[in-house]
Amino acid sequence: MHEQARVAIFCGKGGVGKTTLCLAHGLRHASAGRRVVVITSHPLPELAVTLSLAGLATEYPAAAQNLFVVHLDAKELLAEVVRANFPMAILANAVLRSSLYNNLIDVAPGLKEFYFLARLQQLAERKGPSTGAGAHEFDMLLWDAPATGHFLGTLRAAKSFETYLSGPLAVAGAELARFFSNADSVALVPVTTLEEMAVTETVEMCKALSDEFRLMPSAVLLNMVSPAIGADHAELARLRGALTLGKLNGPAMRFAAERALLEVTRARELGALLAAPSVAVQRVRHWSSDIDLLAQAGESLAGLPAGI
Amino acid sequence: MKITVYLGTGGVGKTSLAAATAMARARGGAKSLVLTTDPARRLRTALGIAGNAAEQQVPLNGAGGGQLWGALLDVRATLDDAVRMYGKPEVVPRVLNHPIYATIASSLIGMPELMAVERIDQLIKRGFTDIVVDTAPSRHALEFLDKPILFADLAESGWVRLAGRTYRFAAASPIGLFGKTTFEVYSRVESILGTRLVTQILDFYSLFVSIAEGYSSRARQTVKLLKDPKVTEFRIVTTPQKAVADTGYFLGELESRGYPVSAVCVNRVWTPDAGSERPPGLEGELLDWYGAVRQTQQGQLRRLAAGFGARIGRIVPVPELEVDVGGLDSLEQIASSAALV
Numbered sequence: 001m002h003e004q005a006r007v008a009i010f011c012g013k014g015g016v017g018k019t020t021l022c023l024a025h026g027l028r029h030a031s032a033g034r035r036v037v038v039i040t041s042h043p044l045p046e047l048a049v050t051l052s053l054a055g056l057a058t059e060y061p062a063a064a065q066n067l068f069v070v071h072l073d074a075k076e077l078l079a080e081v082v083r084a085n086f087p088m089a090i091l092a093n094a095v096l097r098s099s100l101y102n103n104l105i106d107v108a109p110g111l112k113e114f115y116f117l118a119r120l121q122q123l124a125e126r127k128g129p130s131t132g133a134g135a136h137e138f139d140m141l142l143w144d145a146p147a148t149g150h151f152l153g154t155l156r157a158a159k160s161f162e163t164y165l166s167g168p169l170a171v172a173g174a175e176l177a178r179f180f181s182n183a184d185s186v187a188l189v190p191v192t193t194l195e196e197m198a199v200t201e202t203v204e205m206c207k208a209l210s211d212e213f214r215l216m217p218s219a220v221l222l223n224m225v226s227p228a229i230g231a232d233h234a235e236l237a238r239l240r241g242a243l244t245l246g247k248l249n250g251p252a253m254r255f256a257a258e259r260a261l262l263e264v265t266r267a268r269e270l271g272a273l274l275a276a277p278s279v280a281v282q283r284v285r286h287w288s289s290d291i292d293l294l295a296q297a298g299e300s301l302a303g304l305p306a307g308i
Numbered sequence: 309m310k311i312t313v314y315l316g317t318g319g320v321g322k323t324s325l326a327a328a329t330a331m332a333r334a335r336g337g338a339k340s341l342v343l344t345t346d347p348a349r350r351l352r353t354a355l356g357i358a359g360n361a362a363e364q365q366v367p368l369n370g371a372g373g374g375q376l377w378g379a380l381l382d383v384r385a386t387l388d389d390a391v392r393m394y395g396k397p398e399v400v401p402r403v404l405n406h407p408i409y410a411t412i413a414s415s416l417i418g419m420p421e422l423m424a425v426e427r428i429d430q431l432i433k434r435g436f437t438d439i440v441v442d443t444a445p446s447r448h449a450l451e452f453l454d455k456p457i458l459f460a461d462l463a464e465s466g467w468v469r470l471a472g473r474t475y476r477f478a479a480a481s482p483i484g485l486f487g488k489t490t491f492e493v494y495s496r497v498e499s500i501l502g503t504r505l506v507t508q509i510l511d512f513y514s515l516f517v518s519i520a521e522g523y524s525s526r527a528r529q530t531v532k533l534l535k536d537p538k539v540t541e542f543r544i545v546t547t548p549q550k551a552v553a554d555t556g557y558f559l560g561e562l563e564s565r566g567y568p569v570s571a572v573c574v575n576r577v578w579t580p581d582a583g584s585e586r587p588p589g590l591e592g593e594l595l596d597w598y599g600a601v602r603q604t605q606q607g608q609l610r611r612l613a614a615g616f617g618a619r620i621g622r623i624v625p626v627p628e629l630e631v632d633v634g635g636l637d638s639l640e641q642i643a644s645s646a647a648l649v
Contacts, residue, residue, distance in 0.1 A: 013318065013319055014317060014318015014319040015317060015318045015319020015320055015547075016319060147318045147319075195632060196348070196350075196632040196634070197348045197632070198319070200348070200349070226594060226597060226598075227590075227593050227594055227597050228590065228594060231590050231593075235589060235590040236590070238589070238590070239590050239591060239594075242591070248591070249585065249587070250580070250582075250583055250585075251580035252580040252581060252582040252583060252595065252598060252599070252602075253582075253587070253591065253594075253595050253598075254630070255578070255580055255598070255630045256594045256595060256597075256598040257591070257594060258630040258631070259630055260594055262630075262631070262632070282597075283597075283601055285597060285600035285601055285604065286600060286603075286604055287604075
C-alpha cells in the first residue's frame with residue numbers, strides 16, 4: 001500500500017476558504033478517531049480559527065480530544081533557537097530584546113520562512129500511526145498555508161538558502177528543499193472557488209509548483225459551488241436553454257442560473273488544465289455556529305482520495 | 309485633497325471596489341486615480357495599466373466632466389525609484405546591485421505597503437487630488453500602517469546608524485566600537501545566522517541607511533496625512549460571511565492606531581429576492597439553495613448593523629454581479645449599484 005504523504009497542504013488564493021476546508025477536513029477525521037494536527041502560520045486566520053472552534057469541546061467532544069490547532073509563529077521559533085544557543089536566560093533575553101537581533105531577523109531574506117518550514121518538517125517526521133506498538137503523537141498533519149504569493153515565497157525560502165548562502169543553514173536548506181519537492185512527503189490540495197480570478201490563480205500556482213518543486217496536486221477542492229456542479233448533462237443543457245431563451249422567471253432565478261452555469265464552465269476548464277481529481281464543496285445554506293459550518297463542509301470532503 | 313484606502317483580507321474585492329469608487333468620482337467631475345497593487349488581468353487591461361509605468365488615463369464614455377486614471381504599484385520599481393531619489397549618486401548602483409537588495413524588495417513582508425506610502429507621496433506631488441488605494445492582498449494588511457513608522461524608527465535607531473556609518477571599521481575592530489556586551493550579542497547572533505549573511509546585511513545597511521533616512525522623514529509626513537480625517541478615509545471591505553469578524557478586527561486595529569474609518573463595504577451581497585414560486589428540477593433546486601444563502605446573508609448583515617452600526621458611519625452593501633468583475637462595464641455596474649462615492 002502506498003504510504004500516505006506526511007503533510008497535506010491546503011493552498012490557494014486568499015479568501016477561497018483554505019482555513020475553513022482545512023479545519024473541516026481535520027474535524028471530520030478527528031471525529032472518526034484519528035489524531036490530527038492543523039498548522040496555521042498567519043495572524044488573521046489564527047483569529048478565524050479561534051472563532052471557528054468555539055464550541056468544539058461541547059458539540060464534538062470526541063473530536064476535541066484528537067484535533068490540535070497549532071499556530072507556528074516564525075519569530076517565536078527563532079527565539080527558541082536563540083534560547084537553545086545561550087546557556088543563560090538573561091543573555092538570551094538580552095539578545096531577543098536587542099534591536100540588532102530584531103532588525104537582522106526582519107530583513108534576513110527568507111529566514112522566518114526557513115525556520116517555519118524546518119519546524120513543519122520536524123513535525124512531519126514525528127507523524128505516524130497513533131495506535132498499536134510504538135504509537136505516534138498524531139497521524140494526520142495538515143498545513144493551512146498562506147495565500148498563493150506568500151505560500152510560494154515560503155517554499156522558495158528553502159531553495160534560496162540552498163543556492164546563495166553557505167554554512168549550516170545552507171545544508172539544512174538543501175534538505176528542506178528536498179523534503180518539500182517530494183510527493184512522498186507532501187500532498188498538495190489546492191482550494192479554489194469557481195470565480196475567474198481564483199481559477200486563474202490556481203492554475204498559475206499549480207504550474208509554479210510543478211515547474212519549481214515538481215509537485216502535482218493530489219486533489220483540487222472547489223469551494224462554495226452551487227448545486228449545478230454535479231448535475232447531469234441533460235439538466236444543465238435544459239437550464240442553459242431556458243436561460244438563453246429568456247424562459248427563466250425573476251431576477252433571482254436568472255442570477256442563480258447565470259452564475260451556476262458560469263461555474264460549470266470554469267470547473268470544466270480547470271479539470272482540463274489540471275490532471276487531478278476535483279471534489280466539490282457546495283456553499284452551505286444555513287449553519288448554527290462556525291463549528292456546525294465546518295461539520296457541514298466536512299461532509300463534502302468524503303470524496304477526497306485516501307492519504308490526504 | 310482626498311485619499312481613500314480600502315482595507316480587508318485577501319480575496320474580498322478591494323481592487324474592484326477601489327476602481328469602481330475612482331470611476332464614480334470621475335463621473336462626478338473629479339480627477340481621480342486608483343492605485344492598485346495586484347489587479348486581475350482583465351481589470352488591468354480595462355484600466356490600461358502595465359508595469360510601473362506612469363499613470364494611465366482611462367477613457368470614459370458618456371457624461372461626466374472628470375477624469376479617471378489608473379496606476380499599478382510595482383514594489384520593486386518603486387523601491388528602485390526611491391533609491392535613486394534619496395541615494396547619493398555613488399551609492400545608488402551599489403545598493404541596486406547588492407545581493408540583499410534583490411531579496412528585500414521581493415520577500416520582506418510589508419514592503420508593498422511601504423512602497424504604497426512612497427507612491428502616494430509621489431502622486432500628491434504630481435498633482436492628483438483624489439487618490440483611491442487598495443492595500444496589498446496580504447494577510448498583513450495592517451503593515452501598510454505600521455511599516456513606514458517602523459522603517460523610520462529603523463533608520464533612526466542607534467545600531468543601524470552605527471552599523472551603517474562605521475560598519476567597515478567595526479568589522480576590523482568590533483569590540484572597540486560595539487562595546488563588550490553588544491559584541492557578545494552580535495557574535496552570538498552571527499553564530500546563529502551565519503557570518504556571511506550577517507556581513508551581507510550589515511554591508512547592505514551601511515549603503516542603505518542614508519536612503520532610509522531620506523525616505524523616512526517623507527514617509528512620516530504621508531502617514532500624518534493618512535491619519536487626518538479631513539484628508540483620508542479608511543474603508544473596510546469584507547463579505548457577508550466574514551463581516552462581523554473582519555469588522556471587529558480591522559476596526560479595533562485602525563482605531564487603536566488613530567486612523568479614521570468611514571465605512572464598511574460588504575461585498576458580494578446577493579440582492580434579488582427569491583420569491584415563493586418553485587420551478588421543478590434543477591431550476592428549483594438552484595433557486596432553493598440561492599434563497600437559503602441569501603437569507604443567511606441578510607442575517608449576517610443584520611448582525612453587522614446591530615454590532616457595529618453605532619461605531620461606523622456607513623455600512624454599504626455591494627451587490628454581487630452575475631458576471632465576473634473585470635471590464636469597465638462591470639465597474640460601472642458596481643459604481644451605480646452601491647453608494648461608494
